[in-house]
Structures are given as structure tokens and as C-alpha cells.
Amino acid sequence: MSSDASPTAIRSGRLAECATRLRIWWTMLAICLEERLAYRGDFILGTAMRFLPIVTQVFLWTAVFAATSRSDIAGYSKTDIVAYYLLTMVTRAFSSMPGLAGGVSRSIRDGSIKKYLVQPVDYVSFLLAARIAHKLVYYAVAILPFAVVFWICRSYFPPVPDAATIAAFVASLLLSFLLGFFMEATLGMLGFWVLEVSSIVFAYMLVQYLLSGHMFPIDMLAGIPTGIAGVDVADVVRWLPFEYTAYFPAAVWLGKVQGAELGRALAIEAAWVIVMAVACRIVWWRGTRRYSAYGG
Amino acid sequence: MHNTADATDRPSLEAVIRVEGLAKEYRVYDKPEGLGASLRGLFHRKSRAVEALRGVDLTVNRGEFVALLGPNGAGKTTFLKLLSGIITPSRGTARVLGHVPWERADDFRRRFALVMGQRNQLWWDLPAAESFRLHKEIYRLDAARFERVRDELVDLLGVRKLILQPVRELSLGERMKLELVAALLHEPEVLFLDEPTIGLDVVAQHTIHEFLRHVQAERRTTVMLTTHYMKDVAALCERVVVITHGDILYDGSLAEIVDRFTTHKIVTLDLDEPPAPGALERFGFPCEIRGPQVVMRIDRSRIADVLPEILRGAGVRDVSVEDVPLEEIVAGLFRSGRTRPAEPAEATA
Numbered sequence: 001m002s003s004d005a006s007p008t009a010i011r012s013g014r015l016a017e018c019a020t021r022l023r024i025w026w027t028m029l030a031i032c033l034e035e036r037l038a039y040r041g042d043f044i045l046g047t048a049m050r051f052l053p054i055v056t057q058v059f060l061w062t063a064v065f066a067a068t069s070r071s072d073i074a075g076y077s078k079t080d081i082v083a084y085y086l087l088t089m090v091t092r093a094f095s096s097m098p099g100l101a102g103g104v105s106r107s108i109r110d111g112s113i114k115k116y117l118v119q120p121v122d123y124v125s126f127l128l129a130a131r132i133a134h135k136l137v138y139y140a141v142a143i144l145p146f147a148v149v150f151w152i153c154r155s156y157f158p159p160v161p162d163a164a165t166i167a168a169f170v171a172s173l174l175l176s177f178l179l180g181f182f183m184e185a186t187l188g189m190l191g192f193w194v195l196e197v198s199s200i201v202f203a204y205m206l207v208q209y210l211l212s213g214h215m216f217p218i219d220m221l222a223g224i225p226t227g228i229a230g231v232d233v234a235d236v237v238r239w240l241p242f243e244y245t246a247y248f249p250a251a252v253w254l255g256k257v258q259g260a261e262l263g264r265a266l267a268i269e270a271a272w273v274i275v276m277a278v279a280c281r282i283v284w285w286r287g288t289r290r291y292s293a294y295g296g
Numbered sequence: 297m298h299n300t301a302d303a304t305d306r307p308s309l310e311a312v313i314r315v316e317g318l319a320k321e322y323r324v325y326d327k328p329e330g331l332g333a334s335l336r337g338l339f340h341r342k343s344r345a346v347e348a349l350r351g352v353d354l355t356v357n358r359g360e361f362v363a364l365l366g367p368n369g370a371g372k373t374t375f376l377k378l379l380s381g382i383i384t385p386s387r388g389t390a391r392v393l394g395h396v397p398w399e400r401a402d403d404f405r406r407r408f409a410l411v412m413g414q415r416n417q418l419w420w421d422l423p424a425a426e427s428f429r430l431h432k433e434i435y436r437l438d439a440a441r442f443e444r445v446r447d448e449l450v451d452l453l454g455v456r457k458l459i460l461q462p463v464r465e466l467s468l469g470e471r472m473k474l475e476l477v478a479a480l481l482h483e484p485e486v487l488f489l490d491e492p493t494i495g496l497d498v499v500a501q502h503t504i505h506e507f508l509r510h511v512q513a514e515r516r517t518t519v520m521l522t523t524h525y526m527k528d529v530a531a532l533c534e535r536v537v538v539i540t541h542g543d544i545l546y547d548g549s550l551a552e553i554v555d556r557f558t559t560h561k562i563v564t565l566d567l568d569e570p571p572a573p574g575a576l577e578r579f580g581f582p583c584e585i586r587g588p589q590v591v592m593r594i595d596r597s598r599i600a601d602v603l604p605e606i607l608r609g610a611g612v613r614d615v616s617v618e619d620v621p622l623e624e625i626v627a628g629l630f631r632s633g634r635t636r637p638a639e640p641a642e643a644t645a
Contacts (some may be wrong), residue, residue, distance in 0.1 A: 020436060023433060024433040024434055024436075027429065027430055027432075027433040028430065028433075031419065031422065031426050031427075031429070031430050034422055034426060035419060035421050035422055038421045038422075038462075039421075114382050114412070115417055117381065117382050117400060118380055118381070118382065118405065118409075118410050119405060119417070119434060120402040120405040120406050120434055120435065121434045289384075291383075292381075292382065292383045292384040292398055293383070293384050294322070294323065
């Protein structure tokens with residue numbers, strides 16, 4: 001930045017650069033928030049619709065429990081199941097990214113991505129700001145129906161866990177947001193190679209639905225053998241990113257993951273966030289190179 | 297055929313854009329008609345290379361206002377995309393403000409702007425003022441200077457009232473004006489405009505011409521614009537570069553185009569009575585006879601001899617002599633571009 005290159009000058013220069021970048025990002029966030037607020041009516045309807053699948057899940061499990069004489073299935077009682085599904089709704093509110101992959105691939109296809117090649121702005125940071133704004137507005141709208149439903153269903157939940165568990169729960173939620181974001185952004189950027197990513201996104205959603213715990217608690221897969229001695233399906237799923245976007249935070253709140261196991265799981269989740277963030281960068285970098293070479 | 301821009305007769309010229317042998321080849325896939333062919337296409341697709349730009353040389357100095365003309369598909373937009381770093385070339389080099397554009401360095405990106413007719417940099421659901429605020433941050437503009445420049449640009453275009461209205465509620469012309477403001481807030485040294493007046497009414501076109509001329513003169517911005525409207529060219533550009541089939545066909549002043557590529561003048565005669573059939577053919581070609589009014593094309597080399605003779609004849613009430621319209625000259629120039637062996641079908645279009 002300046003001609004005098006003393007270490008302190010360099011450090012303060014770097015600090016100033018970081019501050020500038022932070023301010024740019026903050027303005028992006030503010031503007032995305034304003035834009036999102038233009039669509040709040042859309043959100044209200046969307047939030048209401050999200051509760052519908054939960055109701056059908058609860059009915060399904062009620063029927064399952066009615067058909068068996070057992071009081072619990074794979075460690076879940078009927079009330080546990082209701083609590084679990086309601087909690088996965090919270091985690092999905094953090095990790096699901098409606099329209100992200102599709103939006104990225106559309107901007108590649110229709111050429112509006114060019115703007116981010118011409119302007120001195122980082123597209124991934126911009127997407128992140130836009131998504132955080134999206135989520136904040138969503139929470140502002142959704143908090144009320146969520147509160148009502150949780151209040152009505154309060155008897156299904158175990159006592160509120162201790163502070164450390166709550167802290168781990170919050171950390172797992174924030175990481176699940178980042179994980180969901182980077183996975184879907186990366187998927188969307190496959191649009192640099194294929195014309196239409198919707199079928200890839202569909203396949204991803206399917207795997208996601210099965211392996212994230214959205215459909216059933218992942219620990220129900222424990223004890224299902226994979227064919228490798230001593231390894232069951234739950235062990236495999238634990239090392240994949242999916243369960244961290246729905247099952248894991250809910251399981252933390254319900255006290256199903258504790259101690260060293262909790263620490264390890266959080267570390268795996270954080271590692272996946274880093275892997276996907278790096279993947280997203282690489283795909284962006286290679287994708288724009290390809291885009292530039294083949295047309296634009 | 298090439299006419300090098302006279303770079304010697306003006307003092308202290310600084311080359312802002314320097315392009316050598318720049319070429320861009322696209323690979324296009326032919327999609328034959330019919331379901332059967334489409335199914336075969338799943339396994340084997342035929343592709344061929346299309347050269348959008350074939351080894352172009354060009355130097356543009358600081359403060360020049362250059363029009364890039366050419367028929368559709370001639371390579372104009374490809375050229376602008378290369379210069380703004382959106383695409384990488386197949387061959388050749390380019391330097392804009394000392395940077396290789398497709399390296400997309402932030403330092404370069406803060407110093408130029410690209411406006412593409414339809415593509416908006418403005419946020420659709422927000423007032424333009426908000427997009428401007430974002431530009432202030434991403435281009436790292438000083439607050440006082442940003443406000444001064446914004447107010448100046450907005451007033452020049454007479455759009456101050458519009459900047460607080462959501463962009464989606466604005467007309468095409470209003471949006472285009474605000475796009476231009478957004479593009480110029482960071483006072484770019486180089487400005488690329490891709491058909492900035494497309495679809496606009498005459499008044500809006502005129503406002504934009506005045507605006508661009510003013511801004512360009514004030515800041516000595518280097519401007520390259522593509523357009524299909526000769527009005528844009530006549531109003532703004534002292535230098536014209538004609539591209540056909542990916543080659544530069546002509547590079548020089550607008551006046552010189554008219555001078556070099558017109559063979560005729562258009563002479564309009566207002567006579568007392570309709571001319572006798574065949575009476576005017578010896579002077580030139582009468583293209584339109586409407587009662588006593590006659591429009592003729594007369595060879596430029598003969599005009600000095602022919603005109604007095606016509607006027608000496610009885611019954612000429614009024615006469616006007618004009619150049620062939622610029623559109624026509626340029627259309628002729630486009631047609632004269634050599635045909636492209638790779639795509640014979642397009643050459644006749």
C-alpha cells in the first residue's frame with residue numbers, strides 16, 4: 001500500500017484492508033436485507049406451509065406406534081419422535097437453502113453472472129451476504145409460528161438442557177447453515193459445466209432427505225450392517241456431511257450425543273464446512289475460467 | 297484496406313487500449329432437426345469452430361471516443377467482452393490501462409466500466425440509490441466525492457427524482473440512464489458501452505448523447521461503444537472502427553467513411569411540372585419521381601458538371617444536394633466485407 005514497508009505499517013495496512021472488506025460486506029448484507037424485506041409476504045406463506053409435512057410425519061409415527069406393542073422404537077418413544085421432528089424443523093431452517101443452487105445456475109445461464117466478473121466484488125461473499133439476509137428476514141417472520149407450535153407441543157420435550165449443551169446446539173446450527181450454504185452454492189456452480197443443474201439438485205435433495213435425518217432419526221440406522229465387520233450404516237453416515245444439516249443439532253438438544261462423541265461430531269461438521277468452502281472456491285475459480293474460455 | 301488512426305499529429309498520446317492479433321474462437325454444436333437426430337446427439341455431437349474475432353489489432357488513446365460498428369454477429373460484443381475481461385482470447389494479446397483484462401485484477405476492475413444494454417447492474421426491487429450505495433463500497437469511493445459525482449451525474453441526466461423509486465417501476469429509458477449513472481460513479485477511465493441506446497425513444501437517445509459527450513469531455517474518459525444507430529455515431533464518435541466477420545474492415549474518422557465510401561450524392565429537384573419520361577436519365581439515376589418532385593442519385597465525380605446543367609433547364613423551383621444517408625453507406629460497407637468461408641449461409645444474410 002505505502003512505500004514504507006515496516007512490519008507495523010504492513011500490519012496496519014492489512015487491518016485497514018480487512019476493515020474495508022468487512023464494510024463492503026456489511027453494506028451488501030444491508031442491501032440484501034432491504035431487498036428481502038420486499039418479499040416478506042412470500043415468507044409468511046412459506047413458513048406456514050413448512051409445518052404441513054411435520055403433521056403428516058407425526059400421524060405416520062402415531063400409526064406406527066399404534067401398530068406395535070413396543071413403547072419405543074430404536075430408543076425413541078412417541079413423544080421423542082414429535083420432539084425430534086420439531087427440532088429438525090429448526091435445524092432445517094438453518095441448513096436448507098431454497099433457491100440457492102437454482103439461482104446460481106440461472107445467473108450463469110442467463111449471463112447475469114458477468115456482473116461479478118466485471119465488478120471488483122467477490123461473488124461467494126456476495127452470495128453469503130444475500131443468504132444471511134434471506135435467513136434473518138425468514139427468522140423474523142417465522143419466529144412467531146415456531147414459538148406457537150413449540151408452546152403447544154411443550155409437553156413432548158425433555159427438560160431444557162444445560163448451558164454447555166445449548167452452546168453446542170447453537171454451534172452445530174451455525175455450522176449447519178454454513179455447510180448447507182457451501183454445498184448448495186457449489187452445486188449451483190456446476191452450472192458452468194452443465195446447462196441445467198436441477199436434476200443434480202434433485203438427486204442431492206433425495207440423498208439429503210434420506211441421510212440428513214429429515215425423514216427418520218439417523219441413529220435408527222445403528223445396527224444395520226454394511227457388510228464390513230463392525231461397521232454399521234450409522235457409522236458411515238456419521239462421516240458424511242448430510243446428517244449435520246438436520247439430525248445432528250436435534251440430537252444434541254435431545255442429549256443423544258454427549259461428551260467426547262459430541263466434540264468429535266462438531267469437529268467433523270466443522271471439517272465439512274471447510275472442505276465445502278474450499279470446494280466452492282475451486283469450483284468458482286475453475287468455472288469462471290471455463291466460462292471465459294468457452295463463451296460468456 | 298486498413299487505415300491506421302493518425303497517432304502522430306496529436307501531442308502526448310497515451311495508449312489506453314492496445315490490442316494485437318486478438319482472436320476468439322467459439323465451439324458451437326450443431327443441433328440437427330428431429331427427435332432421432334437429437335437422440336443421436338446424446339452420444340455424438342458435431343461441433344465446429346466459429347471465429348468470432350480473427351486477429352484484430354487496435355490502439356486506442358486516452359480520451360478517444362470510438363464507435364464499433366458491424367452487422368449482427370460481426371464480433372463487436374465479443375471484442376468488448378474480451379476487453380472487459382469476461383472472456384479469454386484464443387490468441388493474441390490485449391492491454392487495457394496496462395492490465396491484461398482477463399486476469400481480472402481488482403485494480404483493473406476499479407478503473408473501468410461496462411454497460412451492456414439489457415443487463416442491469418441495478419437491483420430490480422430496490423431504488424437505484426441503494427445500488428449506488430453498494431457501488432460506493434465495492435469501488436471504495438470516498439463519501440464526499442461519491443456524493444458529488446452522483447449528484448452531478450443524476451442532474452445531468454435529469455433523473456434525480458427517480459433514484460428513490462424501485463427500479464422495476466421505471467421505464468426502459470429511465471433505467472438505462474440510471475445504469476449509466478451506476479457505471480460512472482467510480483469515474484472509470486475506460487468505459488465500454490454495448491448498444492446503450494437500443495430501444496430508446498429519440499428524446500432519451502438525445503439526452504444520453506449529450507450526457508456521454510459531456511462526461512467524456514470533462515473526464516477525458518476513453519469510450520468504446522457498439523451501436524446500430526448512426527445517430528449515436530454522428531453525435532459522439534470521431535473515430536469509427538468497422539468490424540465484419542471478425543475482422544477490422546475500416547478504422548478512421550466518420551467524415552472519411554463518408555468521403556471514401558460514397559460514390560453518389562442525392563439530389564432532390566422540385567420542378568414546375570412532372571418531367572417528361574427519360575428527360576433526366578442523362579444526368580443520373582432518378583430513383584423516385586413523385587409528380588413534379590424527383591429524387592436522383594448522381595455520380596459524385598459528375599455533380600459539379602451536371603448540377604449547373606440541370607439548373608439551366610427550365611422549371612427548376614428548388615434543389616437540394618445531400619450525402620447518401622450514413623446508414624446506407626455503412627450497410628454497403630458491411631456488405632463489402634469479405635465473406636466468411638466457414639459460414640457461407642451467414643455471409644449472405
